[in-house]
Amino acid sequence: MVGYLIDEDEDEDDNAEALQFDFNTIRIATDNFSSVNKLGEGGFGAVYKGRLQNGKDIAVKRLSTNSVQGEPQFKNEVRLLARLQHRNLVRLLGFCLDGNERLLIYEFVPNLSLDRFIFDPIKRLRLDWDTRYKIIGAIARGILYLHEDSRYRIIHRDLKTANILLDEEMNPKISDFGLARLFANDQSQADTGRVVGTLGYMAPEYTRRGHFSTKSDVYSFGVLVLEIISGQKIHSWIGEDGEDLLTHAWKHWMEGTALDLIDPILRDGSNGEMMTCIQMGLLCVQENVAKRPTMALIILISNPSSDSGNLLSTQIFPLAVKIQQKVPTFEHTMCLI
Numbered sequence: 001m002v003g004y005l006i007d008e009d010e011d012e013d014d015n016a017e018a019l020q021f022d023f024n025t026i027r028i029a030t031d032n033f034s035s036v037n038k039l040g041e042g043g044f045g046a047v048y049k050g051r052l053q054n055g056k057d058i059a060v061k062r063l064s065t066n067s068v069q070g071e072p073q074f075k076n077e078v079r080l081l082a083r084l085q086h087r088n089l090v091r092l093l094g095f096c097l098d099g100n101e102r103l104l105i106y107e108f109v110p111n112l113s114l115d116r117f118i119f120d121p122i123k124r125l126r127l128d129w130d131t132r133y134k135i136i137g138a139i140a141r142g143i144l145y146l147h148e149d150s151r152y153r154i155i156h157r158d159l160k161t162a163n164i165l166l167d168e169e170m171n172p173k174i175s176d177f178g179l180a181r182l183f184a185n186d187q188s189q190a191d192t193g194r195v196v197g198t199l200g201y202m203a204p205e206y207t208r209r210g211h212f213s214t215k216s217d218v219y220s221f222g223v224l225v226l227e228i229i230s231g232q233k234i235h236s237w238i239g240e241d242g243e244d245l246l247t248h249a250w251k252h253w254m255e256g257t258a259l260d261l262i263d264p265i266l267r268d269g270s271n272g273e274m275m276t277c278i279q280m281g282l283l284c285v286q287e288n289v290a291k292r293p294t295m296a297l298i299i300l301i302s303n304p305s306s307d308s309g310n311l312l313s314t315q316i317f318p319l320a321v322k323i324q325q326k327v328p329t330f331e332h333t334m335c336l337i
């Protein structure tokens with residue numbers, strides 16, 4: 001069973017009313033949801049940039065209303081999500097309910113999403129190895145917080161480079177966490193017929209059977225890591241035989257040429273860190289759910305100052321070789337239920 005645990009001892013400062021924004025305030029802040037302020041549109045609705053009267057920049061997600069939960073549940077969920085605070089999560093500031101309108105108000109994160117950097121021929125140059133390595137560690141910490149360290153257990157279900165926003169200092173912030181729960185059909189259960197996610201990032205057990213868990217987020221994290229270090233999209237067909245990124249990565253690993261996977265512009269980075277990331281990514285995308293590491297283990301592996309990290313990275317090498325499993329390919333993940 002997956003879900004939030006409501007802490008009965010919460011103080012009342014963060015009650016739903018305190019988080020509620022007036023529709024008119026948001027309308028003015030976004031210049032009546034003008035197309036100039038539109039940042040983009042995702043599966044849950046359009047996102048607008050806005051500025052509050054006190055000068056604070058915000059991002060407003062205007063949810064597609066036909067399937068959003070009723071008012072009490074919606075308020076409850078927003079209240080829970082707003083309590084989640086971590087430097088690697090996009091902060092939810094509040095919400096607005098007005099007739100059919102359901103708006104979510106977030107802190108504005110100025111530097112676009114990670115996909116717009118790593119897959120752009122010019123912008124990718126701003127992300128050297130040290131920056132990418134730090135980004136990977138910070139994303140891992142954000143996910144660990146969602147899975148284990150906050151008061152609620154949250155499974156993101158749609159981790160991907162487009163959902164990682166970057167602040168002025170290129171610190172990553174995970175967006176869209178908990179969103180699936182705001183929609184009426186979601187059952188807060190580990191098995192659901194409604195699959196929310198993005199093909200390529202979703203674990204095989206999720207695409208095939210609708211089964212999600214913290215380990216399905218771990219799978220998506222593994223895909224993210226492999227994309228960040230290779231600069232290749234999960235959907236692209238690469239290598240001599242035109243294989244997908246996961247098959248390509250496994251092939252290089254088995255042939256002992258894992259470092260060839262690394263984006264050529266990153267070659268001056270630390271080989272040790274690169275190997276750690278490759279091993280970590282491959283361990284996460286294993287088809288066998290039980291064999292995937294937890295996010296807590298990932299943090300240990302990726303922490304260069306941790307003795308356990310060094311120990312693990314030496315142990316992980318034979319483990320990953322031993323796996324010798326069938327690599328999940330796109331054909332395996334195409335059967336959406």
Ligand SMILES: Nc1ncnc2c1ncn2[C@@H]1O[C@H](COP(=O)(O)OP(=O)(O)OP(=O)(O)O)[C@@H](O)[C@H]1O
Pocket residue numbers: 039040041042043044045046047059090106107108109110112113158162163165175176
């Ligand atoms: N808090 C924010 N600050 C700045 N930009 C944001 C913020 N939230 C979203 N955006 C931008 O708005 C656009 C749309 O975001 P949204 O999360 O709705 O869509 P998506 O991630 O492309 O798709 P999906 O719904 O599948 O996750 C993205 O380009 C994103 O960069």
